[in-house]
Amino acid sequence: MTWHASVLTLFPEMFPGPLGVSLAGRALDAQIWMLDVRDIRDSATDKHRSVDDTPAGGGPGMVLRADILAAAIDAADPAKDRPRLLMSPRGRPLTQSRVTELAQGPGAVLLCGRFEGVDQRVIEARGLEEVSIGDYVLSGGELAAMVLIDTCIRLLPGVMGKLASGTEESFSEGLLEYPQYTRPQEFEGRPIPQVLTSGDHAKIAAWRRGQAEELTRSRRPDLWTAKIASMRPKNTTDG
Numbered sequence: 001m002t003w004h005a006s007v008l009t010l011f012p013e014m015f016p017g018p019l020g021v022s023l024a025g026r027a028l029d030a031q032i033w034m035l036d037v038r039d040i041r042d043s044a045t046d047k048h049r050s051v052d053d054t055p056a057g058g059g060p061g062m063v064l065r066a067d068i069l070a071a072a073i074d075a076a077d078p079a080k081d082r083p084r085l086l087m088s089p090r091g092r093p094l095t096q097s098r099v100t101e102l103a104q105g106p107g108a109v110l111l112c113g114r115f116e117g118v119d120q121r122v123i124e125a126r127g128l129e130e131v132s133i134g135d136y137v138l139s140g141g142e143l144a145a146m147v148l149i150d151t152c153i154r155l156l157p158g159v160m161g162k163l164a165s166g167t168e169e170s171f172s173e174g175l176l177e178y179p180q181y182t183r184p185q186e187f188e189g190r191p192i193p194q195v196l197t198s199g200d201h202a203k204i205a206a207w208r209r210g211q212a213e214e215l216t217r218s219r220r221p222d223l224w225t226a227k228i229a230s231m232r233p234k235n236t237t238d239g
Contacts (some may be wrong), residue, residue: 003033003156004107005149006076007142008069010051010114012037014142024150027159033107035149036076040064043071052115061116069111069122077109084109084128085148086118087141091130094148096171098131102148103155110148112141174227176220178211 007015015037020028027033041049045068052062073084085108102108111118111128123130133144154160181192195207217224 001106002031003103003105003152004036004082005033005152006036006038006082006107006109007112007145007149008038008040008072008076008110009112009140009142009145010040011112011140011142012039015146017146019146019149019153023159024153027153027156030158032156032158033153038072038076040068040072043068043075055116059116063116064113064118066119066122066125069118070126073109073111073122073126082107082109084111084126086111086113086123086128086130087133087144087148088113088118088130089132089135089137091132094131094133094151096151099148099151100155103152108148108152110141110145112145114140171223173212174216174223174230175212176215176223178208178215 009015016025016028016035019025019035024033028035040051044051050065051068052064055061055063077084083102083105087110118128122128131144131148133147138144181196185192185197193207195203198204213224216227
């Protein structure tokens with residue numbers, strides 16, 4: 001089954017953008033995944049193709065209308081067989097485990113918000129899962145949608161050259177990735193760590209693990225705490 005991404009946006013010309021080059025672009029050409037980009041304005045019902053209105057209760061900016069968005073979602077996903085995601089700074093943080101789940105499924109419908117936000121009623125009525133790629137605010141959800149799609153595509157069978165490339169990197173085991181080195185042997189007085197040229201695979205693996213743990217402890221204490229918690233044996237009681 002081809003992994004299918006449907007993107008609902010006010011700026012369809014932004015796609016495929018970076019998704020059309022490198023690994024994602026080659027996979028798209030090879031039909032490992034497919035991209036369906038839809039202009040939200042196509043679901044508007046007036047001659048001006050209006051998609052937003054002023055916030056109920058007052059306030060600045062405009063809000064995307066529930067009826068217009070519902071029509072766009074229904075047209076993009078009539079089978080209702082894919083997760084429906086709203087790219088939103090208030091959503092749950094995107095994690096590698098969630099990416100893996102999405103990549104193993106049939107694809108996703110991604111709604112790219114704009115303006116002051118989206119009418120809450122369409123989020124509830126269409127079961128939208130709000131997803132955030134970080135604690136900052138973008139001009140719209142398009143770049144966030146590209147990030148999410150890219151993270152999924154690289155996990156699809158046949159996209160990456162070596163399976164190890166996808167399993168020995170940041171977050172795959174709850175740790176940041178260890179430092180990488182390549183030729184030349186010495187750069188501006190900095191040599192490649194001797195253990196990496198020793199040929200002793202057990203020592204190399206141990207060194208890499210130690211480096212990954214130290215980087216995670218120092219840079220992402222939240223990840224390290226979660227990793228330690230996951231390693232603790234669960235309490236059991238005899239029945």
